[in-house]
Amino acid sequence: TGSTQPQRMLEAVQKNATKGDPESVFSAIDYYGRHKEWAMNVGDEKGLILDSVLTEVNPSIALELGTYCGYSTVRIARLLSPGSKLITVEFNPAFAAVARQIIAYAGVQDKVTLVEGPSGDLIPKMKERFGIKSFDFVFLDHWKDRYVPDTKLLEDCGLLRKGTVLLADNVICPGAPEYLKYVRNSPRYESRYFKSNLEYSKVEDGLEKSVFLG
Numbered sequence: 001t002g003s004t005q006p007q008r009m010l011e012a013v014q015k016n017a018t019k020g021d022p023e024s025v026f027s028a029i030d031y032y033g034r035h036k037e038w039a040m041n042v043g044d045e046k047g048l049i050l051d052s053v054l055t056e057v058n059p060s061i062a063l064e065l066g067t068y069c070g071y072s073t074v075r076i077a078r079l080l081s082p083g084s085k086l087i088t089v090e091f092n093p094a095f096a097a098v099a100r101q102i103i104a105y106a107g108v109q110d111k112v113t114l115v116e117g118p119s120g121d122l123i124p125k126m127k128e129r130f131g132i133k134s135f136d137f138v139f140l141d142h143w144k145d146r147y148v149p150d151t152k153l154l155e156d157c158g159l160l161r162k163g164t165v166l167l168a169d170n171v172i173c174p175g176a177p178e179y180l181k182y183v184r185n186s187p188r189y190e191s192r193y194f195k196s197n198l199e200y201s202k203v204e205d206g207l208e209k210s211v212f213l214g
């Protein structure tokens with residue numbers, strides 16, 4: 001019945017995953033994306049890189065730009081220490097509605113605040129709305145041409161501190177060439193590329209990890 005892909009993914013989660021088990025939730029989405037219908041989730045291969053960077057950073061306050069169905073939201077939230085929070089930003093209300101249900105099904109809703117709206121409007125309100133000094137970790141996975149403007153906005157709003165880690169999806173496919181130029185040429189970032197594959201495919205893609213130097 002699900003008319004949109006996110007609704008069909010939610011159905012797959014409700015059918016195949018165990019309530020309260022985050023791993024079973026994102027595994028069900030991976031199965032769906034690999035065997036039923038390709039979907040733009042960071043996926044299982046790049047997901048392992050995301051997991052390892054997260055474990056290394058162990059953020060108290062994390063930001064995700066582009067929730068979509070909540071696949072990476074669940075993947076990130078499951079690794080957060082008690083008391084840590086993830087704020088995820090999504091401007092499509094239909095996607096946000098599905099993501100809320102997937103996040104709740106996984107049982108990680110207490111660690112996640114899903115904020116609806118365009119990142120450009122919400123980033124400047126993060127401090128006043130959520131009492132945030134700065135983010136420890138940012139996952140960029142929204143429109144690729146928003147990576148640079150939103151990174152600059154995070155800098156200008158004082159939301160990055162010495163050591164904040166930015167992790168950007170899809171820097172090769174679909175590609176974020178301006179973003180790669182920005183973080184690799186800027187003296188304010190220490191950048192490194194993690195080669196991988198596009199989700200559920202053999203095409204090359206990768207994640208760019210950039211540490212803000214202050």
Ligand SMILES: CCc1ncnc2c1ncn2[C@@H]1O[C@H](/C=C/CNC(=O)c2cc(-c3ccc(F)cc3)cc(O)c2O)[C@@H](O)[C@H]1O
Binds near residue numbers: 090118141174
């Ligand atoms: C306005 C700022 C702003 N504020 C708030 N929410 C925003 C937003 N801009 C976007 N969103 C939401 O984020 C999600 C979009 C994500 C965009 N992601 C890809 O386009 C992508 C594509 C491929 C691929 C497609 C086709 C191929 F052939 C190959 C690769 C693979 C990937 O992993 C990909 O992430 C949606 O939920 C938007 O509603």
Ligand SMILES: [Mg+2]
Binds near residue numbers: 040041042141169170
């Ligand atoms: Mg992506």
